[in-house]
Amino acid sequence: MIELLKKYKAFFIGLLIIVPAFIILDYLNFLNIPRDQPVEVIVITAFWALVIALPIHNYQYLKRKKKAVIGITSLFVLLFFTVLYDSYMKLPDNPITFISLMIFWFGLAYFLVPNFIKKYWKFIVFLYTPLLIYFLYLRLFSGDLEAYLKVKEETPFYIFFLPIPVFFVLWIFEQWKWVQELKKEKSKTELALLKTQINPHFFFNTLNNLYALTVKNSPQAPEVILKLSDMMRYTIYDGEKEKVKISEEIEYLNNYIELHKIRYKKSVEITFNHNIDTTYNVPPLLYIILLENAFKHGIETLTEKAFIHIDLYEDANFIYFDIENNFDASEINNSKGIGLQNLKRRLSLLYNQQHELNISSQKNIYKTQLKTPKHA
Structure with a gap:
């Protein structure tokens, strides 16, 4: 006004x-x-x-x-x-x-x-x-x-x-x-820009891993190529859409998790439970920043007993994305990542304060819950 x-x-x-x-x-x-x-x-x-x-x-x-x-x-x-x-x-x-x-x-x-x-x-x-x-x-x-x-x-x-x-x-x-x-x-325009800001380091790291696998003639190389291709297609084409089926978002997250598992030579426990109607529509690339942070600031800082537990579920009015991971408390990173700022800005534009993003840290456990309305 x-x-x-x-x-x-x-x-x-x-x-x-x-x-x-x-x-x-x-x-x-x-x-x-x-x-x-x-x-x-x-x-x-x-x-x-x-x-x-x-x-x-x-x-x-x-x-x-x-x-x-x-x-x-x-x-x-x-x-x-x-x-x-x-x-x-x-x-x-x-x-x-x-x-x-x-x-x-x-x-x-x-x-x-x-x-x-x-x-x-x-x-x-x-x-x-x-x-x-x-x-x-x-x-x-x-x-x-x-x-x-x-x-x-x-x-x-x-x-x-x-x-x-x-x-x-x-x-x-x-x-x-x-x-x-x-x-x-x-x-x-801002949403389009924010989508393009999704951290590209994952794709470069995966390409490096793929190069190492091909040099070794690893049987995992074709699988990595296929999953990376699916993820790039989803990011480039489906990422431009206003809404996608949540089943597609789940598949994208699963591919991301599987590609990361190939990288690690250490014991890693990753669970992804999704008890939700997969026909719901959600904005694309909504959860990947939280999952990226769990890997970047959690698993990659630990040498053993690393874990990430993910739960995607619903109630009558909201969709919940809970993610919990441990981290090395001695390697605390106080810098404010652009990814999380990006996500908060995007959520504000998409849901006009109808959402909740709760982040907590206790000892060496990091918990995040994203709550978004079903029909926004």
């Missing part, structure tokens, strides 16, 4: 200009502000504030658009001659003046907010055509001038200005929608 107010501060500048101007003109008797018609005064004040605000708001646009400047200048020339004509004729509510002023205002709006006018021109015509016909009927066909003025006193003429705040609110709504779309696009 603050961003919206900053973006459209021109309207408040318009109010700061028009309100003192009206007060001064009324004090000098160049303008008669009716004290008994507050609604009409507010509507007209807001309207003129908007008229002043639009050129201020579109200043950069007008600098680039010579045709728009020429068009607006022509409209103000029309306004000038209309005021002269109206002063010369001295006819109350002169129909020609009324129509000329409508041409001026709609022309000005068209040059300053063309997309809005093009989008809502049918709605504008729908609202203003009956009002114009009603005015012309009262002015030209309801009798002589005295009869018209009597009808005018009994008719709430501010109805002719009521569409103005309606369109103003509609315009503000359009701008609000634009800001929301901009935020949404920004979030999508």
Whole structure:
């Protein structure tokens, strides 16, 4: 909301200009502000504030658009001659003046907010055509001038200005929608960037291991190639999707675990239990950072009795990913890994604080639980 107010501060500048101007003109008797018609005064004040605000708001646009400047200048020339004509004729509510002023205002709006006018021109015509016909009927066909003025006193003429705040609110709504779309696009861009930041060191390490296996003619080499190929395909292609089946995410994690097992020559206990409906959809590459950290800061720091226990399960509303691993307490790494920061930012964008990420460390045991809503 603050961003919206900053973006459209021109309207408040318009109010700061028009309100003192009206007060001064009324004090000098160049303008008669009716004290008994507050609604009409507010509507007209807001309207003129908007008229002043639009050129201020579109200043950069007008600098680039010579045709728009020429068009607006022509409209103000029309306004000038209309005021002269109206002063010369001295006819109350002169129909020609009324129509000329409508041409001026709609022309000005068209040059300053063309997309809005093009989008809502049918709605504008729908609202203003009956009002114009009603005015012309009262002015030209309801009798002589005295009869018209009597009808005018009994008719709430501010109805002719009521569409103005309606369109103003509609315009503000359009701008609000634009800001929301901009935020949404920004979030999508950030998510895409965050996905590409998944640590690539695993793939390079696996390629090095694969090279060693091929040199030794190990029978494990084809299996490693197949699993690495599946993981790369999933990362590159499925990683671009908004959602994937959780069964695919499970397969990806299993491949990651199996490839790591091939690396280690020491005793490692790794369990991965998944008691969950595998048809659920989840964002891709959601759990890999937590699993990477368990290997990087757990198994790789220990020479024996290393373990990682993983549980993926559900309740009525949430999906849980629990991971527990031991580590060498003498090799504490106080640096804040980019992977975990990456995950926290991504979770915030995906779930808007509907998730929970709990991390705890006790003695040489590290526990993490990620809780995400099923239907986000």
